[in-house]
Amino acid sequence: MPTIRRTKVEFEGRIEEREVIVEEEHVVPWERGHQMRLVGKPVPRVDGVARVTGRATYTHDVQLPGMLVGRFLRSPHAHARVTAIDDGEARALPGVFGIWHRFSPPEVGGLDGRELFPEELFYEGAEVAFVVARDRRTLGDALAAMDVGYEVLPAVQDFESATAEGAPEAAMGASNWITPDGSIYERGSVAAGLAAAAAVVELDFTTQVAAHCCMETHGSAARWEGDLLTLWHSTQSVFGTRSSIAGALDIPMDKVRVISDYIGGGFGSKWGAEPFTLMAALAARATGRPVWAMLSREEEQLVAGYRPGSRQRVRLGAMADGTLTLIEQEARVTTGAHGGGGHVIGGPAKDLYACDNVRTAVWAARTNVDSARAFRAPGYVEGTFALESAIDALAGELGLDPLDLRFRNYTETSPSRGQAYSDKRLREAYELGAERIGWRDRHEKVRQEGPWRRGWGMASQIWGGGGGPPANAIVKLLPDGTAEVMVGVQDIGTGTRTVLSQVAAEELGLPMESVRCVLGDTLPTPFGPGSGGSVTLASASPAVRSACREAQRQLVALAAVMMELEDVPVDRFDVVEDEIVYADDPAKRLPLREATAKMGNYMIVAKGARGPNPDDRAVNTFGAHFAQVMVNTETGELKVERIVAAHDIGRVVNPMTATSQVYGGVIFGLGFATTEQRVIDPGTGLQLTANLEDYKVPLGIDVPKIDVLFVDEADVSANSVGSKGLGEPPIIPTAAAIANAVCDAVGVRVTDLPITPDRLLPLLQQEVMP
């Protein structure tokens, strides 16, 4: 029975007390070393054929009879007022089915409290009008034929001008300050930390704006059948999308179905309903035809979010033996017109090390650009770069090995929560990584090749990813001995469909091919969380186990009758391989398939829920990256030769898909460290990099050798599967590890990202020619 419980909920570094409805799982955790057929095995993806044949249907691929295409006309200015719109020429084009804007408004005027077509436009790309036409050519012609009058207004692009007295507004009716109080966290005192310190380092850092660059742009397709709305939406949260669109349209939730079967990349930016979702639904209702509205690449780069840039100052104090006495980290971020993202830069400073005196502050302000969004470990990526670079500098100052300094300040309890960890194996991750890269004898290796200098660096990482309730699963056990598992989560490319199938097949005693996992659709599935904060597996897999356990109990109860053992309690039977066995007389056994076959048309339907998290434990994930780099002292060129990534995420359900996720995280981290940066022209406030050529994401030829290592010990007190999240951890420490390796190679500490030759070369010249 469900009950309401007050419990701590962690999401992307924020912990809050919330009342949540929880059910007990009634499932005994899989212990460490538990022998399993499928869990822990490198099972190829269950949807692999669909992905390699082009038959997987992404929102981008939805085609429906009579479907129209829709797109916004967007503001070409960083800040402007719409004075007039002449749509006469566009409306007259054959094949244009509808145009909406502030002088010809749609029947619903806003989404999530924001006006769809406001008079004042606060960023380049802000929505001005929405046009639907029978095909893309006609749509393009119509958008080009729109005549809009703008009064251009002054804009702000940086923290200082945004927060200056009398600065232009960056959002309607809101102060440019988002966190004027600095969201300060403090334990102990800075003065005490300084007083106890034998060495102090203080460094300034900047991190750039980084763009998600999902390969499938954001978008939706909408179809009405009577009062029933079906939305295809490239989203990390089908249920979140359903509630926001039902709210915006003021229609009941049961009239909305949201489908996201395949998603072409989701790195934090694809969440609920967006303006194009709402306009697709409204235009489809108005025209009586399905409407498809996917962003173009330019729109994707302009209005689909980014990781905000930051300016940070880190001050560390330590005793001569390396014991930390002070961690202080301050950050300034600009998060665009409507804020969001980047507010937990101080998360790692609070929890990565044992330290009595810690102070973090984050000041955030609005500017005239589109809003920042969550981006793979928001805040932690930026914060860890600065913190772990400063730790490296402190090790240098103290004459200690950077790894030894980290061991010196290792903590077995969560410093900010004052609780023991459910399990923490960062120590093992350090050791695995150090051994693989040869950390201890790195000084004996070849460090010079012509103008190239080689160096090694490392950095560590903490993240949440414990997941939690609510998450449910429904299992149908079919007469032929196959099963359908329905879970309301999404597979954003991480392999969720595969790993949940592994867990279900393991629990049900079925082969992989006898389990089908249905997700990414609000109609058949019970609630599952959005795929963010690395929670999907840790939230959903225990619910799947629980539902499968219940289905099996029901089958065993039926089998007992079939075996004429109806008076024997269910727990006196075991499922061994694919047979139901009476424990007291193992000769009495019934193959699973025979039992299900005897059900006729009856089908077992069972449900399961994610149980609560332990309230007296902190559930976290940990990892360490080790980098080997070469720097060309003549050109400033940086070549990352090798990254060793060692992670503690509890039990690894599928080492193949898990390794892929680590590759992905490291490669994102590599791009962040070396090439990626969004550039905005300070004069006009317009973006200069809104494409995939000027914004440089890594290609295969840019990628170094990457070694992926897992501690792989089940966290049995975290949940019944013993697994924690992995989506975000592997992007977190990469940039710091690379920057620390650069410092080891050439003796200069790069504190500004990305580490490009134009940045590195002047630093090298200063070092060589003081």
Next chain:
Amino acid sequence: MAVEFRGPGRVPVSLNVNGVPSQVFVDPRRTLLSVLREELGYMGAKRGCGHGQCGACTVILDGHTVYGCLTLAIDCEGREVRTIEGISNGQDLHPVQEAFIEHDGYQCGFCTPGQVMSAVALLEENPHPSEQEVLHAMAGNICRCGAYPNIVDSVLAAAAVLDIPQGGGEA
């Protein structure tokens, strides 16, 4: 105001896609990608950027890879177009496709059809590529998820499989 269509009128174009001849009547400014997806129902090639910067629309034209989004449909008159839909034989996958599954050469899968087509074209031209040759041949295909190490493994594994003589021995 008179109702007017913009641009030149539609023209007939004869295409041969995956060995199947078909004729479409399209605006001359239509790209091959747009005609494949919107007229002929080949949805495997994706529009990731529309500017020839990402490679998700990669198809093979007369034996060489092209970006479908930068190729005009009228330029393909009478030429052979191969798409991801044309490289497997019914239920039998191409060895490159098999290798991508076996080596987890993808994550979200959106760029995968383009990656597979680049790999197929490479192996037809150079059956024994080195790792560096694979990396260079596939440098026009972005995988934002970062599946690159497994993509390279997949292509090299497929090359090894394709290298095994068919029919139990050398001819």
